[in-house]
Amino acid sequence: xxxxxxxxxxxxxxxxxxxxxxxxxxxxxxxxxxxxxxxxxxxxxxxxxxxxxxxxxxxxxxxxxxxxxxxxxxxxxxxxxxxxxxxxxxxxxxxxxxxxxxxxxxxxxxxxxxxxxxxxxxxxxxxxxxxxxxxxxxxxxxxxxxxxxxxxxxxxxxxxxxxxxxxxxxxxxxxxxxxxxxxxxxxxxxxxxxxxxxxxxxxxxx
Amino acid sequence: xxxxxxxxxxxxxxxxxxxxxxxxxxxxxxxxxxxxxxxxxxxxxxxxxxxxxxxxxxxxxxxxxxxxxxxxxxxxxxxxxxxxxxxxxxxxxxxxxxxxxxxxxxxxxxxxxxxxxxxxxxxxxxxxxxxxxxxxxxxxxxxxxxxxxxxxxxxxxxxxxxxxxxxxxxxxxxxxxxxxxxxxxxxxxxxxxxxxxxxxxxxxxx
DNA sequence: ACCTGAACACCGTTCAAGT
DNA sequence: ACCTGAACACCGTTCAAGT
Numbered sequence: 001x002x003x004x005x006x007x008x009x010x011x012x013x014x015x016x017x018x019x020x021x022x023x024x025x026x027x028x029x030x031x032x033x034x035x036x037x038x039x040x041x042x043x044x045x046x047x048x049x050x051x052x053x054x055x056x057x058x059x060x061x062x063x064x065x066x067x068x069x070x071x072x073x074x075x076x077x078x079x080x081x082x083x084x085x086x087x088x089x090x091x092x093x094x095x096x097x098x099x100x101x102x103x104x105x106x107x108x109x110x111x112x113x114x115x116x117x118x119x120x121x122x123x124x125x126x127x128x129x130x131x132x133x134x135x136x137x138x139x140x141x142x143x144x145x146x147x148x149x150x151x152x153x154x155x156x157x158x159x160x161x162x163x164x165x166x167x168x169x170x171x172x173x174x175x176x177x178x179x180x181x182x183x184x185x186x187x188x189x190x191x192x193x194x195x196x197x198x199x200x201x202x203x204x205x206x
Numbered sequence: 207x208x209x210x211x212x213x214x215x216x217x218x219x220x221x222x223x224x225x226x227x228x229x230x231x232x233x234x235x236x237x238x239x240x241x242x243x244x245x246x247x248x249x250x251x252x253x254x255x256x257x258x259x260x261x262x263x264x265x266x267x268x269x270x271x272x273x274x275x276x277x278x279x280x281x282x283x284x285x286x287x288x289x290x291x292x293x294x295x296x297x298x299x300x301x302x303x304x305x306x307x308x309x310x311x312x313x314x315x316x317x318x319x320x321x322x323x324x325x326x327x328x329x330x331x332x333x334x335x336x337x338x339x340x341x342x343x344x345x346x347x348x349x350x351x352x353x354x355x356x357x358x359x360x361x362x363x364x365x366x367x368x369x370x371x372x373x374x375x376x377x378x379x380x381x382x383x384x385x386x387x388x389x390x391x392x393x394x395x396x397x398x399x400x401x402x403x404x405x406x407x408x409x410x411x412x
Numbered sequence: 413a414c415c416t417g418a419a420c421a422c423c424g425t426t427c428a429a430g431t
Numbered sequence: 432a433c434c435t436g437a438a439c440a441c442c443g444t445t446c447a448a449g450t
Binding site for chain 1: 442
């Protein structure tokens with residue numbers, strides 16, 4: 001009976017960086033960034049708060065690791081082709097910027113990963129194949145720039161979305177939210193913001 | 207002597223929301239977002255921390271107000287035409303995204319203002335003149351969309367920049383930073399991230 | 413080597429008390 | 432009406448002490 005066979009099953013034992021990151025993402029998704037404290041984390045992991053520091057240097061580091069993990073999953077999902085239908089559709093996917101997954105906020109706080117994601121996205125095999133070696137540097141540069149621009153755009157939107165959610169957690173309905181913003185615009189001085197007034201109606205249809 | 211003439215000079219007296227916001231921006235610019243505490247603020251304003259709550263509801267509100275003020279200034283500066291040279295130059299202005307002004311971080315945390323700024327920018331008189339009423343809705347829609355896209359892009363970049371600064375305050379030199387990121391990329395698995403490796407060199411020239 | 417949990421310095425916010 | 436500053440509940444982080 002001392003020869004226990006340890007299957008790669010479900011072992012919720014022994015703390016590890018992976019388990020901590022996993023728990024962090026779970027909290028992030030379920031309750032948002034504010035709820036991610038070392039106390040909440042150690043409660044969920046049934047350990048002392050100090051134990052986490054043995055595996056993770058910092059809260060900032062933890063957040064970064066969680067972000068990486070989320071990005072990795074997303075990139076995987078896209079590269080797998082499950083979401084590969086039409087590029088236009090993929091871009092419009094509301095999930096792309098992390099609007100539904102609450103772990104989105106952290107995305108905008110990393111200086112390097114956005115670029116990394118862009119590049120990861122551009123590494124999609126199907127596209128790579130077409131750009132043979134002879135295709136030249138110009139095409140590569142174009143891919144890089146396009147990917148970077150798109151990703152920065154998405155991160156900008158993601159930032160707004162999570163900011164909106166933070167200010168008012170009830171904001172699930174996009175239409176209501178846009179209507180509210182438009183209403184706020186028309187309340188401003190028409191003399192100073194004429195364009196704002198003219199365009200307010202358009203916002204709802206965005 | 208009871209008839210004091212109150213010139214609109216330099217009156218550092220009586221607390222007010224404006225004075226608080228002003229002080230907040232000063233702290234933000236000088237020491238970054240982490241340094242903006244109610245204690246630091248009340249010390250600078252020579253008052254009790256509770257006094258601030260009489261004029262401002264919340265830290266979140268304060269941050270929002272500071273953001274608005276900074277945006278207003280920027281929009282003013284641009285609209286004044288001082289920075290109006292070539293559009294291309296204005297876009298490339300490193301200051302545009304709030305990279306030098308440390309109050310940038312807050313920009314990405316507001317759900318509405320980005321759109322508002324976009325629209326404010328599009329309200330530039332010189333451009334407005336050209337789009338006569340007859341020009342039609344299509345042009346308006348184009349302006350709106352272009353402005354929104356550009357602003358979201360800028361906010362994305364601004365987020366990255368401030369994130370970089372937060373992680374490593376020494377990051378003043380753009381070249382060093384990009385080189386460091388590129389180096390990190392080449393350290394990854396070439397099989398999984400071929401594009402990353404191919405493109406690393408390009409990053410430095412961005 | 414890894415974990416525990418009290419302790420430390422600090423934060424946003426509240427509130428009785430002052431003027 | 433406006434301001435003061437102690438108090439409260441909470442946070443990230445450290446660290447002696449355990450196994």
